[in-house]
Amino acid sequence: MTHPTMPAPADGDVASQLARDIDAAIAQHLAWTHRVLRCALLHQTPPGDICADNAHEQCELGKWLAHAPAPLQLHNAELLNEIRREHMAMHAAVAGLWAAGARTDPNRVQQALSGFERHQRHLVSALERLKTAVLSNLLTCDPLTQLPLRHRxxxxxxxxxxxxxxxxxxxxxxxxxxxxxxxxxxxxxxxxxxxxxxxxxxxxxxxxxxxxxxxxxxxxxxxxxxxxxxxxxxxxxxxxxxxxxxxxxxxxxxxxxxxxxxxxxxxxxxxxxxxxxxxxxxxxxxxxxxxxxxxxxxxxxxxxxxxxxxxxxxxxxxxxxxxxx
Ligand SMILES: Nc1nc2c(ncn2[C@@H]2O[C@H](COP(=O)(O)OP(=O)(O)OP(=O)(O)O)[C@@H](O)[C@H]2O)c(=O)[nH]1
Known part of the structure; x- marks a missing residue:
């Protein structure tokens, strides 16, 4: 039996890797957004990861969300679901830009663009909150058992x-x-x-x-x-x-x-x-x-x-x- 002592301090490897993954997800997502705008402005036919029905599963962020690491599932399940919802809604709005007849109807283009912008903003904000939560877990949770430590x-x-x-x-x-x-x-x-x-x-x-x-x-x-x-x-x-x-x-x-x-x-x-x-x-x-x-x-x-x-x-x-x- 040991006298109550704190477990060895978290080395932070898991949490800092998660925080880096989230940063990479945001960066990849913004790069994807630029491709969307390029295709739209140059009137190009977009590739499948932009306008396919399952585009949200094909992009890097979608793949990462589908296999979100266990600590995130455990501590941030609600936030992860919010991110998945916003991500899907944003892809649906983008697909709407190329839907049959949409490009010739300024109202439909406007509607698709506003949906895209709104969901994009919410998505990036939710990813930022996830990163903050991960870094805060690093300070308050034991990395081995994922149980909280004594701080609170x-x-x-x-x-x-x-x-x-x-x-x-x-x-x-x-x-x-x-x-x-x-x-x-x-x-x-x-x-x-x-x-x-x-x-x-x-x-x-x-x-x-x-x-x-x-x-x-x-x-x-x-x-x-x-x-x-x-x-x-x-x-x-x-x-x-x-x-x-x-x-x-x-x-x-x-x-x-x-x-x-x-x-x-x-x-x-x-x-x-x-x-x-x-x-x-x-x-x-x-x-x-x-x-x-x-x-x-x-x-x-x-x-x-x-x-x-x-x-x-x-x-x-x-x-x-x-x-x-
Ligand atoms: N594997 C592993 N061992 C740990 C960890 N933290 C503490 N320990 C070990 O836990 C052991 C505790 O040993 P003792 O304090 O002698 O207690 P005990 O053998 O459980 O004996 P009693 O409590 O008297 O039944 C020590 O050998 C520590 O090295 C950990 O995170 N991982």
Whole structure:
């Protein structure tokens, strides 16, 4: 188990490559626009990538959009769809310039040109926004797991608290740490360890509800903040998260790697006025006890009221189901 430390800083390779790809897409698209104008002004017959029905699939931007890299699909799906829509609409407007009879009707030419200009402007603006989002992900997301890092945690905690208050629920922190992860690295290699971290992140993400922050909190540590109606509800969440990690082995290059985790669960108590820092500290202490108690389980920090320590009541705990490796 490592003490909560930040993962190695993102090297930025993936994100800067994406940003360069987007710049190239904008440049290629503007070059394509010049060809459109040239053909129109010189009354030339345009090639297929300008006026064919599927011109939006033939151009370089269309090909790139059809196979947009996974991080973009994950973080920017809505923006990508907006770009695809504008791109198609712009191609349709251009094709309208060469539609039968259009060139001899000034109204139709005007209409096609205005559509072209409007969609072109929106398209380039959406691509610029995508690039900004990619660069901002570079600063706030872990490149290995694509999970957020801690930068926005206080803000996310504040939003979750407000939501919990509205619903009459409580905020919980579940700090989860993979068991004997060093042994996985030592036995199967660092690349296999990376694959395990990616797979665990995916399994945990599949179990979380929208709006509940799941972070890569340290090397092999993950943090979930969530709301629950009562303790039993929170315990079920802890059970589910640990079961998701250890339910089945991770397959990597023909090998099966058994994985399990320990976790510390703590409830935030608005009435004590204790901070996020206190919540994280108590979940870390509970995690430490889960490790000491033999791993593959979660333990809960007891209510931290003034004048009463966390250990005053016997700790609650749960165990993850056995691995069926
Ligand atoms: N492959 C890989 N390993 C990492 C990464 N970040 C941290 N680690 C490794 O995670 C291991 C954590 O080891 P320990 O702190 O000894 O913990 P542990 O082996 O999981 O043991 P317990 O937590 O006590 O069950 C170290 O060997 C780190 O090098 C990463 O991004 N990729």
């Amino acid at each position: 945690l206080p803000e996310q905690f504040g939003a979750l608290r407000a939501q919990a208050n509205r619903r009459g629920e409580a905020v919980y922190a579940l700090l989860l740490d993979l068991d004997h992860f060093k042994a996985i690295n030592d036995t199967h290699g660092h690349a296999a360890g990376d694959a395990v971290l990616r797979e665990v992140a995916q399994r945990l993400r599949a179990c979380t509800r929208q709006g509940e922050p799941l972070l890569r909190y340290g090397g092999e540590e993950f943090l979930l903040l969530f709301t629950a109606t009562d303790r039993a509800h929170a315990h079920r969440t802890a059970d589910r998260m640990l079961a998701a990690v250890s339910g089945q082995p991770v397959r990597y290059q023909g090998e099966e790697i058994a994985v399990s985790a320990s976790a510390g669960l703590a409830r935030h108590h608005d009435e004590t006025g204790k901070s996020l820092e206190n919540l994280l500290q108590r979940s870390d202490e509970a995690l430490y006890r889960a490790k000491r108690a033999g791993r593959r389980r979660w333990m809960e920090s007891e209510i931290a009221r003034p004048g009463r320590c966390d250990q005053a009541r016997p700790p609650r705990q749960g165990r993850a189901p056995s691995v069926t490796a």
